[in-house]
Each structure stands twice: as structure tokens, then as C-alpha cells.
Amino acid sequence: MKRHRLAVLTLSMLLTIGADSQSVSSDKEQVSYPPLKEQFKDHFLVGAAIDYGEMYSKDSTLHRLIRREFNALVAGNCMKADHTEPRENVFNFKDGDFLVAMAEKNQQVLTGHCLVWHSQVPRWMFVDSVGNKVSREVLIERMRNHIYKVAGHYRGKVRGWDVVNEAIEWNGDYRKSEYYKIIGEDFIRLAFQFAHEADPDAELYYNDYGMDSPGKREGVVRLIRDLKAHGLRIDAIGMQSHLSLWTNLEEYEKSLIAFANEGVKVMATELDVSVLPWPGEMPNADISTSFEYQEKYNPYRNGLPAEVEAKLKDFYERLFAIYRKHSDVITRVTFWGVHDGGSWLNGFPIKGRTNYPLLFDRQLRRKNIAL
Numbered sequence: 001m002k003r004h005r006l007a008v009l010t011l012s013m014l015l016t017i018g019a020d021s022q023s024v025s026s027d028k029e030q031v032s033y034p035p036l037k038e039q040f041k042d043h044f045l046v047g048a049a050i051d052y053g054e055m056y057s058k059d060s061t062l063h064r065l066i067r068r069e070f071n072a073l074v075a076g077n078c079m080k081a082d083h084t085e086p087r088e089n090v091f092n093f094k095d096g097d098f099l100v101a102m103a104e105k106n107q108q109v110l111t112g113h114c115l116v117w118h119s120q121v122p123r124w125m126f127v128d129s130v131g132n133k134v135s136r137e138v139l140i141e142r143m144r145n146h147i148y149k150v151a152g153h154y155r156g157k158v159r160g161w162d163v164v165n166e167a168i169e170w171n172g173d174y175r176k177s178e179y180y181k182i183i184g185e186d187f188i189r190l191a192f193q194f195a196h197e198a199d200p201d202a203e204l205y206y207n208d209y210g211m212d213s214p215g216k217r218e219g220v221v222r223l224i225r226d227l228k229a230h231g232l233r234i235d236a237i238g239m240q241s242h243l244s245l246w247t248n249l250e251e252y253e254k255s256l257i258a259f260a261n262e263g264v265k266v267m268a269t270e271l272d273v274s275v276l277p278w279p280g281e282m283p284n285a286d287i288s289t290s291f292e293y294q295e296k297y298n299p300y301r302n303g304l305p306a307e308v309e310a311k312l313k314d315f316y317e318r319l320f321a322i323y324r325k326h327s328d329v330i331t332r333v334t335f336w337g338v339h340d341g342g343s344w345l346n347g348f349p350i351k352g353r354t355n356y357p358l359l360f361d362r363q364l365r366r367k368n369i370a371l
């Protein structure tokens with residue numbers, strides 16, 4: 001009995017040492033890959049979104065993986081407006097500060113996500129004390145105060161900000177968000193102006209999903225031109241890159257090229273690749289989209305069949321071939337999460353599914369995908 005316990009201990013110690021020396025093992029085969037940050041160090045940063053689950057995890061293997069693989073982090077939820085300013089002018093920086101300390105300790109570049117977005121914005125933002133819509137002037141002032149306080153607080157701690165998230169529709173029009181409806185289309189210009197005033201050294205990004213759609217591409221190009229025409233700083237376009245096995249990578253690459261041609265850098269900011277069916281017509285990443293659970297939409301709850309695993313591998317290889325090809329304009333590729341078990345895609349757009357969108361599986365093993 002005692003000998004058995006000792007054997008178990010030795011095995012787990014060996015596994016730990018194995019993880020440190022960057023060799024990752026799976027039940028099927030032993031595959032060893034260089035850490036992502038090493039592999040792409042001459043090309044772009046490689047990052048991961050960190051949510052509360054990872055931040056406050058006591059799992060040292062998980063933390064070792066995060067340190068070993070990534071040289072960039074982004075806030076998964078803790079820097080969004082509903083979290084940082086839950087009540088008007090009452091700020092909560094506790095979790096964001098924790099993430100700053102984590103990134104500093106790990107020597108990772110931190111990105112702030114995000115200052116102005118129609119989702120995860122506190123209810124009070126758009127209404128007065130009796131529930132009536134506020135005026136343009138009031139909302140501009142609330143937006144200014146939010147940006148000044150949040151970007152001001154993290155000044156010097158983050159390299160850049162997703163200043164505005166998801167403000168453009170599929171057809172290139174502005175999304176009719178409350179910001180748009182109350183302020184007008186110049187809310188985007190104002191947000192970039194305020195962010196620059198709050199932290200003049202921070203890089204400023206516009207971030208959106210569905211960038212493989214031609215309409216969105218044109219809308220984003222128009223936005224870059226508009227910001228530049230108004231003398232505003234914009235450093236890069238964040239292509240969220242919530243992709244699926246069915247995403248048209250040619251269209252995706254066209255957008256990447258179109259943005260770079262406008263003289264900005266490009267980043268994949270929220271990369272994941274869903275292998276599950278999308279129940280509606282047009283896949284999107286708008287977090288308000290939801291569908292009811294049905295078994296047929298959750299086909300791989302007991303594991304991913306080899307042929308789908310092969311498709312995922314092929315997709316990731318084709319995607320990273322594009323990133324390598326354009327590495328002169330790509331500054332960062334960030335995964336939206338660390339491992340499949342922590343991915344938001346297990347809960348979006350249907351709760352309770354089992355998805356496999358990331359490079360590390362539920363046991364934190366690197367998948368057999370050579371990038």
C-alpha cells in the first residue's frame with residue numbers, strides 16, 4: 001500500500017517535471033511542442049484571455065501552462081463596464097488589479113478589454129434616476145468619466161485597450177446600440193479621443209467579430225478612415241476570430257489584408273474554433289444570442305471523433321499559415337481562453353454543450369496540432 005502511494009507520488013512528480021520541460025503527453029501518443037510564445041517570438045505575441053476561473057485557480061499545472069505558453073494576457077471579463085463601474089462613479093478594480101499583478105509576475109503583455117460595448121454594460125449607463133433615457137450630453141459625460149477613470153487607473157499597466165467593441169453590423173452599418181442611438185455615430189470618435197486623453201501611451205484598438213463578412217470588412221475600413229480623417233489615434237484592428245470549422249478563411253484573410261492596407265496593425269484577439277453546429281442561420285459572437293438546448297446540437301459530449309479532430313487540426317494549420325504569411329502586420333494572436341474546459345463556447349450560444357475550440361484539451365494537454 002505504502003509502496004503504491006509512493007509510486008503514485010513519483011509519477012505525478014515526473015509529470016510535473018515533464019510539464020516544466022515543455023513536453024506534453026497524451027494517452028494516445030507522446031507529442032512535444034515548443035511553447036507557443038517561443039515558437040512565434042519573431043512574429044507576434046501569443047496570448048490568452050484570463051477569466052476569474054483561471055485567475056483564482058489553485059491549479060499549479062494550469063498556472064505553469066499559462067506562464068510557459070503565453071507572453072500576453074487579456075481580461076476575459078473583469079475590465080468590462082458592468083464590472084468596473086457597477087454603479088455610477090463607483091469603481092471596482094479589484095479583479096483587474098489582480099490580473100495586472102499576474103501579468104507583471106509572468107512578464108506578460110496585458111491588454112484591457114473593453115471600454116465601450118453594448119453588452120456587459122451596467123443598466124444605469126443609459127437612464128436617469130427615474131428610468132428615462134439620458135440626453136446625448138449626459139451619456140457623453142458618463143462615457144468620458146468611465147474611460148478616464150478606467151483607462152486612467154490602468155495607465156502604464158496595459159499596453160493597449162479595445163476601446164470600442166462590436167459597433168458595426170454585418171452590412172457595414174453602425175450597430176443601433178444605445179450609445180449610437182443616444183449620442184450618434186461620433187460616439188466612436190469620442191471614445192477614441194477620451195481613451196487617448198486618459199492614457200496617451202496606450203495603443204488603441206477597434207475590436208469586432210464576423211470579420212470574414214465582406215460587409216463588416218467595408219464598415220471597419222470606413223471606420224479606420226473616419227478615425228484617421230479626424231486625427232484620432234488607432235493602432236490596430238482586433239479581429240475577434242470566434243471561428244468555426246466552417247469559416248471561410250479566404251474571406252477572413254481578405255479582411256486582414258484590407259485592414260493592414262489602411263495602415264493599422266492587425267490582431268486576432270479572441271481566437272477559438274467551434275466544432276459544434278450553429279443552430280441558427282448566421283453564426284455570430286453577439287453574447288445576447290441564445291438557443292435552447294437540444295441533444296442534436298451537442299454531438300460530442302463523450303469525446304471528439306477522430307475525423308472531427310482531424311478537421312480541427314487542418315483548420316488550425318491553415319489559419320496559422322495565414323498568420324505566418326502576414327506576420328509583418330500581425331502583432332498578437334490571443335486565444336479566448338486557455339483550455340477547452342474553460343471555454344465560453346461550452347455555454348454559448350447554447351448552455352451545457354461540450355466544445356473543443358482551443359489548443360489545450362480538458363486535461364491541459366496540448367492537442368496534436370503543429371502550428
Ligand code: XIL
Pocket residue numbers: 051076077165240270285286287344
Ligand atoms: C464573453 C466571456 O468569455 C463570457 O464569460 C461572458 O459571459 C460573455 O462574454 N466577444 C467579446 C468578449 O468581446 O468579451 C466575449 O466574452 C465573447 C464575445
